[in-house]
Amino acid sequence: MLSIQELHTSTVKELQLELENARLELFRIHMGTKTKHLKDTSLIPKHKRYIAQVLTMLRQTQNDKKVSVASDEKLSGEASESRIEAKEEKKTKKVKTATKITKKTIAKKK
Numbered sequence: 001m002l003s004i005q006e007l008h009t010s011t012v013k014e015l016q017l018e019l020e021n022a023r024l025e026l027f028r029i030h031m032g033t034k035t036k037h038l039k040d041t042s043l044i045p046k047h048k049r050y051i052a053q054v055l056t057m058l059r060q061t062q063n064d065k066k067v068s069v070a071s072d073e074k075l076s077g078e079a080s081e082s083r084i085e086a087k088e089e090k091k092t093k094k095v096k097t098a099t100k101i102t103k104k105t106i107a108k109k110k
Contacts, residue, residue: 001050004053007054010057010061012058012065015058015061019051019058022047022054023051026044026048029043029044029047
């Protein structure tokens with residue numbers, strides 16, 4: 001099991017490998033306690049907690065990458081331009097549907 005500092009400095013691939021190993025070890029501990037080869041059942045919650053820590057670090061590193069990519073796009077201006085275009089499209093769609101509705105209501109009244 002790695003320490004928290006080592007988990008912080010690990011890459012995504014290393015964290016995924018560590019997660020796989022931790023899950024295998026948890027399985028071995030479960031099997032050991034069920035077959036009475038292992039008497040220390042306190043290892044089960046410890047390994048579950050460790051797996052949760054590894055998962056948390058894995059998600060944090062993935063989210064950090066997403067944030068850095070988003071900030072790079074924001075700095076380049078590409079993302080903001082596409083957002084502005086999307087907002088303009090929504091506005092034009094709303095206006096078109098509103099005019100269609102008003103034309104229908106006027107036609108019904110006549």
